[in-house]
Amino acid sequence: MANALRNPGAPAGQFTSLPLSPATTPPHLDEEYHDDAHKATDPSQNGPKEWISVPLQPWSIGLFISIAISLIIAIIVLLVISLRNHGFATVGHALAAYSATWRLSLLWTAFPSLVFTLLGLHWAAIxxxxxxxxxxVALNRPDGGLAKETVLLDYRATISFLRWYEAFRNKHWVVGLAELVVLVFSVLSPLAASLFVATSASFNQQTPVVFNGTFNQAAMNSSMDLRALLDTVTATLIYGATDHPWTDHxxxxxxxxxxFQLAGEPPPRNATSLTAPTVAxxxxxxxxxxxxGSDYEITIKSENSSTQPPTEPSVRSSAQFVMTGNDRGCSIQQEFTVSDLQVVYFVTSSQISCSVAALFSRLVFTYGHWSATDPTLLANTSVVSCAVxxxxxxxxxxxxxxxSRESNREILGFNPTEEPQDSRDDAFGFWRLFEWKLFQSSTFSVDTTWATTDFGTIILYRALQRQGIRARSNATVLAGNVLAQSISDVFTSVYLTGMATVGLVPTAGDSPETATATIVTQLTRLFVVPWVAGTVVGILAFIMxxxxxxxxxxxxxxxxxxEEPAGLFANAGLLEDSELIEFARRVKNSEGFDGKLMAVLGEEGKKGAQRGVESDLVRDRWKMSVIGGIVKPRVIIADGLDVTNVGAAGP
Known part of the structure; x- marks a missing residue:
């Protein structure tokens, strides 16, 4: 058997093939090995119980599997509870402890990550x-194993995130998967920090409500204080004051x-809204x-029955005019006087004699600026007619x-449950008085430069707002469509304010009307993120x-x-009388040895590959055997074995 290690007698830097002579091979080793070469290698049949590392003990791996199963069950249970109950726990925003405020989010972000980090450390040990x-394991196979699978194999020398790759290259599939799971845990731990999320959840509970008032349009008659209504509308619509209670725009x-409001009791904790059926x-x-021309005309009204022509516009300082027209089947008419005493004219009136097909009534508005040169003495004229x-x-x-009962309630929203119904005749004929009453209030001021009613004044201010003009100017011309939108805004605001004040009367009878309302409570709840939970459970199942x-x-x-081969002493016991010692001794005794065994072996391997030969250390198969029936494991060369048809490394 040749050994391509450095020959002590060869020139420095050269490798020669040296025989492993009896002088270098202990004679008792060869004899004892051949006596026991084919004995069983199961430690249970040859002596003391086999030593297995603590992480590989059944109880250790069983503990790991039990923890993984517990985590899977816990995640699935929490996910089901979270989906059914809008979260599985109610949490606050902060926790005060040791004179400091701690964010509770650490409990559901850092803690899951810590659990999986500890579990990952357990698996890293395995x-x-x-x-x-x-x-x-390879040394204990009956036919032993090549040096790269046995005496030269050390996965600790490989960088940690490449160990799985090296194991797969050596066809050590279980070891490769185990090392791959170590990398999986490096991803699983930060992913677990997103397993739980705190978000707001709504919970509903039923409570009775009482209606102690009802609407009566008949109360909005000629006796109502229109000026008070218009003042309220001016405050809310023009100056941005808070809406009147129980109204929106x-x-x-x-x-x-x-x-609980009527009893003076506090509302439920964290209650955010109250929803009840009502009428709007x-x-x-x-x-x-x-x-x-097509819809209306403005003509000068004759002052008497004579046939004399009217005064020329250039010399007139005032005149009386008539506006006549037709709006969607309803005839409209206005009479008004124009003079040079005013700059802006905004004539308002109601028409309550329209047919049912023409929608009963009209509110009519004529707008214009004084112009002595115009035949009608009005320029920039706009006529707006509104069906009510x-x-x-x-x-x-x-x-x-x-x-409390006196506290203001902010309107959050209104959701109709039925189609709107016409309420014109809820109180017979109320609309005639209401629409007539709208234009019966006017205030004269020497400072004003326009002529209109109080209702019309609010409309003009609203139109200036809509047109983006902050300061009133007589030179400003208001567009007809802006006037139409402003008229609608003001009328709607006046009507709802009147209904909420004058039109709201106490409920008749001793027993107030009741209904069932829903109180919505907002709580910060802890939820399980479904996709994260599914990913974590799938990974844990794979790891199991x-x-x-x-x-x-x-x-x-x-x-x-x-026993555990820990330390140099234990490893020396394994290598006692081993040929591996002889290989190491030859390298160390060779000329030019610089203290690097593996470096010399690597250099030899490169030169051997160039010559087409391999070192005995690499070519021979190695195994661990019990020598002479004594419980003394030795690492030896597997002489005398038929290894010509040995396949892959296997486990």
């Missing part, structure tokens, strides 16, 4: 033990109160800007939960399968180790 054990809602009233306009509608809608109103494979591999493939 994978490392399996890697360290693999050379001894479109509806007036029938108010309701909970039992609204007034709306469908306005059209008429075209001069009234409706009531049944639906669910959501409001904030106040701390690998753990079972590692356990089965450790039980099926034995070694002749009776």
């Amino acid at each position: 994978a490392s033990a399996a890697s360290d054990r693999q050379p001894f 479109e509806h007036a809602f029938r108010p309701f109160y909970t039992q 009233h609204a007034g709306y306009l469908n306005c059209t800007v008429l075209e001069q 509608g009234y409706r009531k809608t049944t639906g669910d109103l959501s409001v904030t939960v106040p701390s 399968a690998i753990a079972i494979s590692v356990l089965a591999h450790a039980r099926r493939h034995k070694t002749l180790l009776y």
Whole structure:
């Protein structure tokens, strides 16, 4: 048997093939080996119990599998609870401890990551033990193993994230999978930090509500204080004041109160909204800007029955005019006087004699600027005619939960549950008085430069807002479509304010009307993120399968180790009287040895490959055997074995 190691007698830097003579091979080693070459290598049949590293003990791997199963069950249970109950736990935002504020998010972000990090450390110990054990498994095979699988194999010398690749190259599949799982845990631990997320969840509970008022349109008659309504509308619509209670910009809602409000008790903790069935009233306009000539005309009204022509416009300082027109089947007419005392004219009136097909009534508005040169003494003229509608809608109103009955309630939203119904005749003929009353209030001021009613004044201010003009200017010309939108805004606001104040009357009878409302409570709940949970559970199931494979591999493939080969002393005992010592001695005794055994072996391997030969150390098969029936494992060359047809390395 030749050995291509450095020959002590050869020139420095050369390798020669030296025979392994009896002088270098202990005679008793060869004799004892041939006596016991084919004895069983199962330690249970030859002496003390085989030593297995603690991480590879059945209880250790079983503990790992038990923890993994527990985590899978816990994640699945929490996921089901989270989906069914809008989260599985209620949490706060911070925790005060030791005079400091700690964010509770650390509990559901750092803690899961810590658990999987510790579990990953457990698995890293299992994978490392399996890697360290693999050379001894190969040494204990009946036919031994090549040096690269046995005496030269050390996965600890390979960088950690490439060990799985080296193991697969050596066809050590179980070891490769075990090392691959170590890398999987490096991804699993940070992923676990996203397993739970805290978010807001809504919970509903039922509570009775009481209606102690109802709407009555008949109360909005000629006796109502229109100026008070217009002042409220000016404050909310023009100056941005808070809406009147139980109104938004479109509806007036029938108010309701909970039992705990009437009793003066506080609302439920974390209650954010109260939703109850109610009725909403609204007034709306469908306005059209008429075209001069086709839809309306403005003519000078004769002052007497004479046939004399009127005064020429260039010398007139005032005149009386008539506007006549037709809007969608309803005839409209206005009479007004124009003079040089005013710059802006905004004439307002109501027309209540339209047919049913023409939608009963019209609100008519004529806008223009004084112009002495115009035949009608008005320039920039716009005529707007609006059909009036009234409706009531049944639906669910959501409001904030106040701390007391007197506290303001913010309107959160209104969800109609039925189609809107016409409410024009809820109180017979009320609309005639209401629409007539709108234009019966006017205030004269020497400072004003426009002529209109109080209702018209609010419309002009609203139009200036819509047109983006902050300061009033007589030179500003308001567009017809802007006027139409502003008229609709003001009318809707006046009607809902009137219904919420004048039109809201106490409920008749001693027993108030009741209904069932829903209180919505907002809580910060801890949820399981489904896709993260599925990913973690799938990875854990895969790791459990690998753990079972590692356990089965450790039980099926034995070694002749009776104690842990820890330290130089234990390894020296394994190599006593071994040919491996002779190989190492030759290298160390060779000329030019620089203290690097593996470097010399690598250099020899390269030169041997160039010459087409291999070192005996690489070519021979190595195994561990019990010598002379005594429990003394030795690493020896597997002489006398038929290794010509030995296949892959195997486990």
